[in-house]
Amino acid sequence: xxxxxTLRPDFPILSRKEHGHRLVYLDNAATSQxxxxxxDAIVHYYSSHNANVHRGAYALAVEATEAYEAARTTVAxxxxxxxREGVVFTRGTTESINLVAASWGRTHVKAGDTVVVTAMDHHxxxxxxxxxxxxxxxxLRMVEITEDGRxxxxxxxxxxEAKPKIVAFPYVSNxxxxxxxxxxxxxxxxxxxxxxxxxxxQSTPHLRVDVQALDCDFYALSGHKMLAPMGSGxxxxxxxxxxxxxxxxxxxxxxxxxxxxxxxxxxIPHKFEGGTPNVEAAVxxxxxxxxxxxxxxxxxxxxxxxxxxxxxxxxxxxxxVTVYGPRDHRAGVVPFIxxxxxxxxxxxxxxxxxxxxxxxxxxxxxxxxxxxVAATARASFYIYNDVDDxxxxxxxxxxxxxxxxxxxx
Amino acid sequence: xSDLGDLYQQVILDHNRNPRNFRTVPGANRxxxxxxPLCGDRISLQVRVDDDxxxxxxxxxxxxxxxxxxxSLMTAAVQGKTTADADKLFRSFHxxxxxxxxxxxxxxxxxxxxxxxxxxxxxxxxxxxxxxxHTLRAALENRAxxxxxxxxxx
Numbered sequence: 001x002x003x004x005x006t007l008r009p010d011f012p013i014l015s016r017k018e019h020g021h022r023l024v025y026l027d028n029a030a031t032s033q034x035x036x037x038x039x040d041a042i043v044h045y046y047s048s049h050n051a052n053v054h055r056g057a058y059a060l061a062v063e064a065t066e067a068y069e070a071a072r073t074t075v076a077x078x079x080x081x082x083x084r085e086g087v088v089f090t091r092g093t094t095e096s097i098n099l100v101a102a103s104w105g106r107t108h109v110k111a112g113d114t115v116v117v118t119a120m121d122h123h124x125x126x127x128x129x130x131x132x133x134x135x136x137x138x139x140l141r142m143v144e145i146t147e148d149g150r151x152x153x154x155x156x157x158x159x160x161e162a163k164p165k166i167v168a169f170p171y172v173s174n175x176x177x178x179x180x181x182x183x184x185x186x187x188x189x190x191x192x193x194x195x196x197x198x199x200x201x202q203s204t205p206h207l208r209v210d211v212q213a214l215d216c217d218f219y220a221l222s223g224h225k226m227l228a229p230m231g232s233g234x235x236x237x238x239x240x241x242x243x244x245x246x247x248x249x250x251x252x253x254x255x256x257x258x259x260x261x262x263x264x265x266x267x268i269p270h271k272f273e274g275g276t277p278n279v280e281a282a283v284x285x286x287x288x289x290x291x292x293x294x295x296x297x298x299x300x301x302x303x304x305x306x307x308x309x310x311x312x313x314x315x316x317x318x319x320x321v322t323v324y325g326p327r328d329h330r331a332g333v334v335p336f337i338x339x340x341x342x343x344x345x346x347x348x349x350x351x352x353x354x355x356x357x358x359x360x361x362x363x364x365x366x367x368x369x370x371x372x373v374a375a376t377a378r379a380s381f382y383i384y385n386d387v388d389d390x391x392x393x394x395x396x397x398x399x400x401x402x403x404x405x406x407x408x409x
Numbered sequence: 410x411s412d413l414g415d416l417y418q419q420v421i422l423d424h425n426r427n428p429r430n431f432r433t434v435p436g437a438n439r440x441x442x443x444x445x446p447l448c449g450d451r452i453s454l455q456v457r458v459d460d461d462x463x464x465x466x467x468x469x470x471x472x473x474x475x476x477x478x479x480x481s482l483m484t485a486a487v488q489g490k491t492t493a494d495a496d497k498l499f500r501s502f503h504x505x506x507x508x509x510x511x512x513x514x515x516x517x518x519x520x521x522x523x524x525x526x527x528x529x530x531x532x533x534x535x536x537x538x539x540x541x542x543h544t545l546r547a548a549l550e551n552r553a554x555x556x557x558x559x560x561x562x563x
Binding site for chain 1: 416417422447448449450451471472474477531534
């Protein structure tokens with residue numbers, strides 16, 4: 001386990017009180033808290049190096065550009081990208097996936113083609129493909145999940161028989177915590193001739209990610225779930241694919257030459273970074289990665305998995321609690337329901353004890369329909385959580401049970 | 410600091426567990442669907458209006474304790490009222506939750522609906538309490554579109 005007593009003072013927000021209680025933040029799958037090292041990096045950037053990037057001929061602008069491009073190298077190393085040119089900074093996973101759908105998708109997907117997603121995908125890895133398929137009159141095929149919350153491999157095989165142009169899936173499910181066999185899914189999809197898009201929003205903060213070992217084609221990640229600021233993120237892609245793709249956003253920075261009626265494009269990755277980029281976000285993301293690398297991603301993963309196991313063990317001992325998702329191959333995401341208490345009520349009650357959990361559909365409505373629930377409660381862990389937080393969760397749940405006089409649903 | 414007991418009053422817990430008028434309405438001539446995309450609360454409301462009077466009203470659906478109890482207590486409160494009186498009650502109830510101009514000087518004047526006065530201290534839950542009322546208003550105005558808490562001006 002990580003030494004949380006040493007880590008916690010790095011996170012200023014964790015010292016605040018919630019309704020007179022210690023803040024027990026268990027909504028890390030929604031967004032993580034930020035250590036002062038990240039906050040300091042952002043302040044330092046604006047205090048010492050701020051200028052617009054890639055154009056100034058003065059020292060300050062060169063420093064800003066160096067900081068921005070160094071962040072790109074850091075992200076590339078962190079996920080073992082094919083090349084640093086294959087890292088496009090975006091606002092996060094949602095924008096990364098929209099970029100692929102709008103650029104690669106609109107170029108290659110034709111009427112009658114198929115795009116495959118899974119029933120455990122987040123709306124951000126469903127809706128961009130729906131928009132693409134509607135525009136192109138292509139078919140969106142959703143792969144079913146098994147009872148215990150894994151991708152149904154036989155249904156996945158059937159979906160691949162349609163020779164889809166694109167197969168998209170999450171590495172880790174935000175609603176179930178399932179760690180998908182991403183390399184195997186990518187290999188099967190490639191054998192069927194598809195391009196593979198991996199939603200890495202929930203994996204990048206929590207596992208050692210190696211996109212070359214996964215052998216996907218596109219990998220989308222968000223910074224804000226991994227200690228970095230909101231609005232930070234990246235699309236990591238095979239450079240040859242990016243080279244051949246049309247731009248996403250037109251504007252400054254992404255061009256080479258602009259004529260009256262047409263333009264030529266900058267080299268990758270700049271071709272996909274129209275407009276002044278969010279340098280603060282890139283710098284913050286690099287600081288977040290430095291923080292995580294110092295801990296070691298294998299230890300981060302082991303810490304969260306141990307907490308998830310402990311939480312599941314404690315929660316399932318409470319009569320009336322049902323935990324969703326697989327028993328093993330799971331990340332630190334624990335979705336549950338408690339008798340007939342609506343998750344929204346649970347979240348309100350737990351909040352009074354300073355315990356922050358998520359209640360709702362977690363942006364996975366197709367999955368919720370398959371689970372047969374309108375909503376679940378979800379506790380999700382990160383590096384600063386410990387067993388005391390699980391105690392606080394369990395104690396607050398017992399209070400909720402007493403208040404509502406739980407009847408198992 | 411407001412206590413959980415102010416929010417989850419006994420009458421609310423009771424109506425959550427045993428919702429009244431949780432049924433379809435025979436001969437209904439108004440209906441509307443309400444939806445809270447935040448938490449997935451969904452309510453289907455049916456009303457029979459005779460000569461501008463709410464002769465019968467019932468609801469179905471699923472939701473949190475606040476939204477279910479609010480729907481249950483609303484159906485009981487508007488039964489037999491003219492649509493104008495129901496609308497007046499809606500404004501009083503709504504403003505009691507949001508501190509608006511039509512808030513009753515004494516919540517007790519709203520009868521059992523006064524149980525929701527505590528919701529005001531829980532801003533994240535105001536939409537839950539108002540969902541059924543917005544849905545009723547849509548039904549009475551014969552608006553066909555889905556009422557969502559995001560379109561309502563809470």
